[in-house]
Amino acid sequence: MPSTPTIIIAPDSYKGTATATQAATWLAEGVREILADAEITLAPMADGGEGTAEIFGGEVITLPTTNAAGRLTEASYIFDEAAATAYIDVAAASGLPAVADNPVPTTGDTYGTGVLIADAVTRGATRITLGLGGSATTDGGTGILVALGAVPRNKEGYALRKGGADLVNLDNIDTALLNIPAAVAEWVLLTDVTAPATGPDGAAHVFGPQKGATPEEVELLDAGLSHLCDVLDVDGTIPGMGAAGGIGIGLTWLSTLMHGTTDHIHILPGAPLIARATGVEELIPRADLVITGEGRLDAQSHTGKVVGTLHALTSAAGVPLAVAAGEIDGEVPEGIIPVELEKSNDVAAQLRAAGRRIAERFAAGSATDH
Known part of the structure; x- marks a missing residue:
């Protein structure tokens, strides 16, 4: 020694x-x-899970938002003004502990995380770094989309019910009220898993039971994510696309819609990136x-x-x-x-x-x- x-x-x-x-x-x-x-x-x-945002330097921003069940809560994120970057843990607003006593596997959504994202953009953030671990949701990121003004609708034109179960009825996403500054942001999604969106190794099958889903609900959620990928033309087989209930699906569609390519969204293993950054x-x-x-x-x-x-x-x-x-x-x-x-x-x-x-x-x- x-x-x-x-x-x-x-x-x-x-x-x-x-x-x-x-x-x-x-x-x-x-x-x-x-x-x-x-x-x-x-x-x-950190690896993209709980505690990822605090690894990065910046101002702690705390504001009212909603948890995965839609109940009012407070959540914090880190804003680095000099780098115009917000570091947000999905678990902060949409995490499992807040709903552990009453899980919401089919109806839980990421709207509360979208509120944090929208707030960061008003402060000047042009890059959003999301830590994807620890979510209570399997909504494909549609809750975030709703918070940013994009409304998933069924073929009758009605807004989908929140959560992952109703994704099987998605027909289109209405972007008339889209928050353009948020939509054009550079997205960095830090994953702590390599799961694809769907299938036996996907978000619903692997993580759905941890979020309270029954076997029948797992199948429904998996079908919903598969349909979401089909309607939005997103490749669900990309490693990490299943992280945090498939958040990468909705955000990949959003970024591609704005830029015409996937060049402005990056789904990356969190731990190696943080090991380099620190x-x-x-x-x-x-x-x-x-x-x-x-x-x-x-x-x-x-x-x-x-x-x-x-x-x-x-x-x-x-x-x-x-x-x-x-x-x-x-x-x-x-x-x-x-x-x-x-x-x-x-x-x-x-x-x-x-x-x-x-x-x-x-x-x-x-x-x-x-």
Whole structure:
């Protein structure tokens, strides 16, 4: 072990218990108890899920909006005036926790997220970066479209009912009242999954049950998203198109309508982009140890999530990666040092203890042991 080891601490958030910034701070405090002279860099991470917006700098904007069930709530986003960019988590307004006690799998919509987008545009945002994880909706982004003045209608000319179930009746989208400044924005959609829009690996089948959908409702939602793709002429097979209940479908159509091409909408894996934007990718080859963390370490951790992204980077650089996880399920890949959090209601104490254990293993030269 180097006398002054260089350590990067780059955790994801622990949903509902610790932000990525808090987690990084508490892990570092534990490490510092064992390795007092270590050169530690805190680099909170995200993957497009909850907590993505706060990774980026800017002003916190909070305003009234609606949740996925249409009830009044407050939500915040980050606005970087210098870059004319808004960073918005779909989970902020349209997230699952707000409706967990009474899920709305077929009627939940993203209108509340659209309210945040419209507000950002009035402040001068010309680029909208959406973190797509953690939504309670499967509406193909149509709620956002409605908030921006585009009304989905059936063949009789009536507006569709909100949510994903009525998408099977879509005939056209009325753009007479479209918010043009919002529609022409540059869209960056950060995904934490690679799911396509439809099919057995799509938004409804994979994530619908997590949002409260029955098997029958899953089939209805999948049919609705498939019909939406057909009517809007959007390729639903693109990886990530199924993220956040297919939000990319509606926004791809909107951007293509405005610009004639898909050049102004970018559906990207969130974690790699954030690793580059925060400088983590550049720092890793010079580190002696990288520490990350998330609530649950399992097979999904390696499909577009923070852990999988950092594992690829550390493996390429030959740097050990420690993961402090609330729960560890399944086999842990080579090159990862798994540390399960102690059972406690004190998250700060859990993470400090995990930091100490990781530092002790590293100091003892066993950081690569499993």
